[in-house]
Amino acid sequence: MTDTPHPCRVLIHGASGRMGQALLRLAGERDDLTVVAAIDRSTPSQRVVDGIPHFSADELGGVPAFDVAIDFSLPAGFDRILALCVSRGRPLVSGTTGIDEGQREALARAAATIPLAWATNFSLGVAILNELVERAAQALPGWDCDIVESHHVHKLDAPSGTALTLGECAGQGGATPRYASLRAGDIVGEHTVQFTGLGERVELVHRATNRDIFARGALHVASRLVARPPGQYRVRDLLD
Structure with a gap:
């Protein structure tokens, strides 16, 4: 008779925000999974x-005690949760955007001792799109590369973090991306990466219709990260 495995113990940092909820x-x-603690910014x-x-x-x-922390907070709170995970030797999944260069360097240092995944987008579909964009850029040298992203009217940053990550993937494949942003209505998130050559065009598109996809992706990554050795992981590294 085998023992039933215990659920993975999750700490959620930024619990009062939309993603935390x-x-x-x-x-x-x-x-x-079982949530053992929820961290709010205030009491x-x-x-x-x-x-x-x-x-x-x-x-x-x-x-x-927890097995993995999931962080969707603000840059001001990021250092504390990273330090806690390092001190306890626990993995960190973070979708906090706007972190500065010093915080990125701290992530790199922490990856020497704990497994962690930081991403601008935890959609599993976007993880696949990142890979496809890099492969297309490699296969289509000299083609124009344009990234068009659309979001709701309340989103302030442009291009979006996801668009910039797609651009990095295109750049790794040898392309030089250009960006265009649209803010309209209540669009959750749409990203189109277009490669254009003479007489033909390839479009790679992802459309998000529900914000739950980002939370589901983060939970998926957290469940996979627990058993990994120290290092920095991308979402697409943890799809299986």
């Missing part, structure tokens, strides 16, 4: 919600 909801639908009005203990960011050092 989605992570809490979707993690509750999985049998292989929570309720200490326990749906059986999950909530802590403020100032109480981070006192959180219970």
Whole structure:
């Protein structure tokens, strides 16, 4: 008779945000994950919600044991969660955008001791798109490369972080990308990478219709990252 494996213990940092709330909801639908702590930026009005203990960011050092942390917060809170994961030897999955060069360097140093995945987009479809863009750029030298991204009217940064990552992938394949941004209505996120040659055009497109895809992707990555050795991983490294 074999023992039933224990669910992976997850800490969610940035629990009061839109992504944090989605992570809490979707993690509750999985049998292989259990949320052991939720971290809010300020002192929570309720200490326990749906059986999950909530802590403020100032109480981070006192959180219970966890197997992996998922961080969707702000750059100001990023250093603390990274330091906690390093001190406890636990993996980190982070979708916090806007981190500076010093924080990127800290990520690289941390990867020597823990497994971690930082990404601008945790959609599994976008992970595949990144790979396809790099392969297309390699196969189509000299073709024009244009990246067009569309988002809701409230999104301020342009080009989007996902568009810039797609551009990096195109650049790795030898292309020089150009960018165009559209802000309209309530578009969740659309990205088109267009390669244009003489008399023909190739378009690679991803359309997000529900923000839950990003939370599902982060949970998928977290469940795969736990068993990995130290290092920096991309989402596409953890698809299987």
